[in-house]
Amino acid sequence: RHTLTLSAHIITTVTAGLQSGAVNVPAGFEKEDSIHKTLDNLGLELKDVKTNMAERMQEAGVVCSGDYKKDGTGRDLFGYVGIEAVLDQMRRKAMKTGFEFNIMVVGESGLGKSTLVNTLFKSKVSRKSCTPNFTEKIPRTVELQTISHVIEEKGVKMNLTVIDTPGFGDQINNENCWEPIVKYINEQYEKYLREEININRKKRIPDTRVHCCVYFVPPTGHWLRPLDIEFMNRLDKIVNIVPVIAKADTLTLDERRDFKQRIRQDLRNYSINVYPQTEFDEDPEDKLLNDTVREKIPFAVVGTDQEHQVNGKKILGRKTKWGIIEVENGAHCEFANLRDLLIRSHLQDLKDVTHKIHYETYRVRRLNESNGISKGLPKGNNLTVKEDVENNL
Amino acid sequence: MSTEKAKFPDVTGYVGFANLPNQVHRKSVKKGFEFTLMVVGESGLGKSTLINSLFLTDLYPERYVPGAAEKIERTVQIEASTVEIEERGVKLRLTVVDTPGYGDAINSQDCFRPIIQYIDNQFERYLHDESGLNRRHIVDNRVHCCFYFISPFGHGLKPLDVEFMKTIHSKVNIVPVIAKADTLTLRERERLKRRILDEITEHGIRIYQLPDADSDEDEEFKEQTMILKASVPFAVIGSNQLIEVKGKKIRGRLYPWGVVEVENPEHNDFLKLRTMLVTHMQDLQEVTQDLHYENFRSERLKRVGRDVEDETVDKDKILLQKEAELRRMQEMIAQMQAQMRMKPADNGDGH
Numbered sequence: 001r002h003t004l005t006l007s008a009h010i011i012t013t014v015t016a017g018l019q020s021g022a023v024n025v026p027a028g029f030e031k032e033d034s035i036h037k038t039l040d041n042l043g044l045e046l047k048d049v050k051t052n053m054a055e056r057m058q059e060a061g062v063v064c065s066g067d068y069k070k071d072g073t074g075r076d077l078f079g080y081v082g083i084e085a086v087l088d089q090m091r092r093k094a095m096k097t098g099f100e101f102n103i104m105v106v107g108e109s110g111l112g113k114s115t116l117v118n119t120l121f122k123s124k125v126s127r128k129s130c131t132p133n134f135t136e137k138i139p140r141t142v143e144l145q146t147i148s149h150v151i152e153e154k155g156v157k158m159n160l161t162v163i164d165t166p167g168f169g170d171q172i173n174n175e176n177c178w179e180p181i182v183k184y185i186n187e188q189y190e191k192y193l194r195e196e197i198n199i200n201r202k203k204r205i206p207d208t209r210v211h212c213c214v215y216f217v218p219p220t221g222h223w224l225r226p227l228d229i230e231f232m233n234r235l236d237k238i239v240n241i242v243p244v245i246a247k248a249d250t251l252t253l254d255e256r257r258d259f260k261q262r263i264r265q266d267l268r269n270y271s272i273n274v275y276p277q278t279e280f281d282e283d284p285e286d287k288l289l290n291d292t293v294r295e296k297i298p299f300a301v302v303g304t305d306q307e308h309q310v311n312g313k314k315i316l317g318r319k320t321k322w323g324i325i326e327v328e329n330g331a332h333c334e335f336a337n338l339r340d341l342l343i344r345s346h347l348q349d350l351k352d353v354t355h356k357i358h359y360e361t362y363r364v365r366r367l368n369e370s371n372g373i374s375k376g377l378p379k380g381n382n383l384t385v386k387e388d389v390e391n392n393l
Numbered sequence: 394m395s396t397e398k399a400k401f402p403d404v405t406g407y408v409g410f411a412n413l414p415n416q417v418h419r420k421s422v423k424k425g426f427e428f429t430l431m432v433v434g435e436s437g438l439g440k441s442t443l444i445n446s447l448f449l450t451d452l453y454p455e456r457y458v459p460g461a462a463e464k465i466e467r468t469v470q471i472e473a474s475t476v477e478i479e480e481r482g483v484k485l486r487l488t489v490v491d492t493p494g495y496g497d498a499i500n501s502q503d504c505f506r507p508i509i510q511y512i513d514n515q516f517e518r519y520l521h522d523e524s525g526l527n528r529r530h531i532v533d534n535r536v537h538c539c540f541y542f543i544s545p546f547g548h549g550l551k552p553l554d555v556e557f558m559k560t561i562h563s564k565v566n567i568v569p570v571i572a573k574a575d576t577l578t579l580r581e582r583e584r585l586k587r588r589i590l591d592e593i594t595e596h597g598i599r600i601y602q603l604p605d606a607d608s609d610e611d612e613e614f615k616e617q618t619m620i621l622k623a624s625v626p627f628a629v630i631g632s633n634q635l636i637e638v639k640g641k642k643i644r645g646r647l648y649p650w651g652v653v654e655v656e657n658p659e660h661n662d663f664l665k666l667r668t669m670l671v672t673h674m675q676d677l678q679e680v681t682q683d684l685h686y687e688n689f690r691s692e693r694l695k696r697v698g699r700d701v702e703d704e705t706v707d708k709d710k711i712l713l714q715k716e717a718e719l720r721r722m723q724e725m726i727a728q729m730q731a732q733m734r735m736k737p738a739d740n741g742d743g744h
Contacts, residue, residue: 110547138552172553173500218546219576220437227499247546250576252646320578321659323651331649 098150098157100207101347102188104239105162106181106231107216108169109138111246116214116303117162119316119327120339124305125149125162142167142180163210169227178231185210185239189362209359211350212275212342213239216246217263217298221255224266232272238358240275240350242342243267248300248333249318249325256300263298274298276346280353293341299334302327425484427533428674429473429515431565432489433508433557434542435496438572443631444489446644446655447667450476469494469507490536496553505557512536512564516689537681538601538670539565542572543626549588550596558598564685566601566677568669569593574628574661575646575653582628589626600625603669604676621669627662630655 105113114126125147148161163184168177188209195205213235217228232241243263245251251259267274276294281287304327307314318325327335342350432440475488490511495504515535522531539561543554550558558567569589574582593600603622606615632655636645644655655663670677 108547110544112546170551172556173502175500218437218544220435222437225497230499247576249648250545250573252648318578320575320651322575322653323648325648325650 095156097204098159099347100159100161101351102161102163102208102211103342104165104181104185104210104213105216106165106168106213107246108218109166111216111218112301112303113164113214113216113246115305116244116246116301116335118305119303119335120342121151121160123149123151125151125160126164138170139167140171142177144180144184161208174227177227178234182234182238185213185235186362189238189359190366192359193363193366207351209354210239211354213241214342215241215243217243219245219247219250219259219300221251221259223262229266229270229272232267232274233270236273238362240277240353240358241272242275242338243298244338245298245300247302249302251300260296260298260300275350275353277353280357289345296334296337299338299341301335301338302333303335422483425486426674427486427488428538428678429488429490429534429536431492431508431512431536431539432542433492433495433539434572435544436493438542438544439631440491440540440542440572442633443570443572443629445633446631446663447670448476448478448487450478469504471507471511488534501553504553505560509560509564512561513689516564516686517693519686520690520693533678535681535686536565537674538677539567541567541569543569543589545571545573545576545585545628549585550592555592555596555598558593558600559596562599563688566680566685567598568601569626570666571626571628573630575630577628586624586626586628601677601680603673617668621665624662624665627666627669629663629666630661631663 103117105117107113117126118124142165144163144165146161146163148159150157150159152158165181168181171177192205192207192209195201215228215232217224228243232243235241245256245259245263248256266272273279274297276290278290278294281290302318302325304316304318306316306318308317308319308324310317310324310326315329316327318327326332330336430444432444434440470493472491472493473488474491475486478485478487492508495501495508498504512535519531519533519535522528541554541558543550558569561567571577571582571585571589577585603618603625605622606618630646630653632644632646632653634644634646635642636647636652637643638645638652638654646653646655654660658664
């Protein structure tokens with residue numbers, strides 16, 4: 001049984017193989033039910049994807065059937081190569097090495113960041129739960145604090161790092177409060193870059209880069225605030241931003257819908273590119289999947305670590321005098337959608353975009369800087385990347 | 394003789410001035426009451442909805458909520474809207490002073506200045522009217538009470554809250570209010586209230602203290618006052634939508650998980666806030682007059698006195714300076730004259 005994130009890629013790789021005429025479709029392929037699950041989670045149906053594939057195969061001139069037909073050249077089309085097995089091997093390797101995931105949470109104090117992270121990963125991974133004698137005092141400047149844990153599920157290990165940003169947006173004067181955050185993100189890219197250009201580099205470069213930045217918007221119900229816009233404008237080009245509406249139990253469904261519309265309008269007006277970014281959709285299937293997500297963001301979430309009994313079942317919720325807000329109930333809030341996006345369907349994609357796009361942008365910029373320096377242009381940092389490379393040589 | 398006896402009961406020692414309160418009552422009812430309420434808090438905390446719910450009016454009929462771009466450009470505005478409310482023959486002229494833009498900017502360091510200026514201006518105007526010749530119709534536009542909205546999302550007071558309240562507690566009666574209280578469970582609400590009260594004491598902020606009930610009031614009133622005092626700061630929810638619950642139409646908010654009733658004391662402190670305001674309106678006006686206005690007045694008058702002294706001191710200094718200058722000029726002229734006298738002598742002599 002393949003992992004869910006890899007299923008989306010099966011479609012693309014096999015279709016590519018079909019177009020080049022290299023492979024016939026194995027008979028059991030249509031019964032791939034893990035694809036169903038991925039698509040179900042995101043509200044799509046397999047038949048949409050299938051019709052796409054069928055058209056592609058027709059174009060490629062390949063017949064898909066259980067029969068073993070011979071084509072004109074006399075070559076036997078029954079050739080099950082066994083590409084599937086590669087996926088199994090990848091799976092086993094991945095399980096042995098484990099995954100790394102670095103998530104940053106940004107927002108004013110009291111918006112439920114720590115609680116949400118705990119709820120997402122169903123463990124006490126936040127700064128609040130892990131610091132002894134934790135007091136909720138607002139620090140004078142923005143400090144970044146990282147906590148790492150190894151969590152395990154069904155034999156799959158994940159090294160999860162949560163980067164918290166207490167003090168963001170809490171002061172009277174919040175100008176430049178995003179600078180420590182930008183600095184941190186770039187420092188992680190720098191660390192990775194240095195390791196990469198080393199001659200004797202490690203087999204697995206430790207990845208401390210921020211894969212995802214969850215930005216908490218307070219549920220005012222009006223528009224985005226100047227601080228929100230400033231922050232997201234500066235960070236959408238260096239990290240994947242996922243905006244969420246925090247403590248959404250204060251908005252009725254109508255207010256929630258209007259608020260989301262206004263936020264999306266603001267994002268468009270200020271050209272803020274949040275995750276999933278439209279320009280990184282690799283193909284129409286991706287686009288379809290991501291478009292459904294884009295219509296629903298920002299997700300209105302509620303977090304809690306308390307369980308209550310409802311109809312004989314134990315569920316996570318917040319109990320008030322007028323009812324119980326069930327966190328994992330799609331009719332109450334969109335926590336489940338956020339969890340599915342971040343963990344169940346797009347976790348690998350978040351890492352890929354960070355590595356292939358944000359990190360590459362940083363790398364190109366740094367290497368150009370050092371090229372510029374060698375041509376006598378003014379310096380950016382103290383020690384340049386190119387000098388490092390030359391020193392190593 | 395007998396008719397007089399019928400009017401005034403023939404109890405020994407009864408003069409009849411016990412009737413005075415009724416006369417005052419009748420006069421005030423005729424005159425009507427004035428009350429100015431200021432509302433301060435970040436945008437999005439439900440201030441307008443709450444004010445509309447409190448007075449069962451629509452003070453903001455065509456409300457336009459500005460987007461971020463406009464917020465970046467603006468400073469804090471002061472908007473005063475007046476409405477006349479009548480209930481059982483008693484007229485209330487209510488002015489609500491709104492402060493849009495407060496706390497919206499990235500840098501909110503200057504956001505209290507317009508507010509303080511407004512309050513001082515009202516005091517100034519009253520002082521001027523009071524010192525004037527025609528004192529018949531002094532309009533009292535002084536701010537009698539300030540509802541300060543605290544966000545329920547934080548863990549207590551924010552730095553901006555503390556700074557603002559410290560600046561303004563000597564000028565106006567502050568009533569802290571926890572907004573959008575439907576986001577808090579009961580336990581969270583108690584914790585937040587305690588935290589806020591602790592921080593208020595810690596920073597030496599003086600909020601409006603409800604007066605204790607007099608000993609001659611009835612037990613019910615005394616108990617009500619005690620309950621009110623214990624509930625500060627009030628955690629409120631506002632709504633203008635009517636929802637049908639168990640056959641009755643009530644004000645509330647409809648969620649997928651239940652209905653929050655605005656006027657249900659188990660759900661929030663809205664009724665307590667309204668009771669407090671209504672029963673203590675007179676006291677709020679008195680404290681404004683006796684404490685805050687007197688403070689302002691003495692400061693102002695002291696300052697005027699100091700200004701006059703400063704001026705006379707300056708005048709002396711200026712005189713001295715002028716004299717010194719004159720002397721210098723005279724010396725210079727004398728020198729030049731001496732030089733000129735010497736020169737022609739030289740030329741003439743030819744040495």
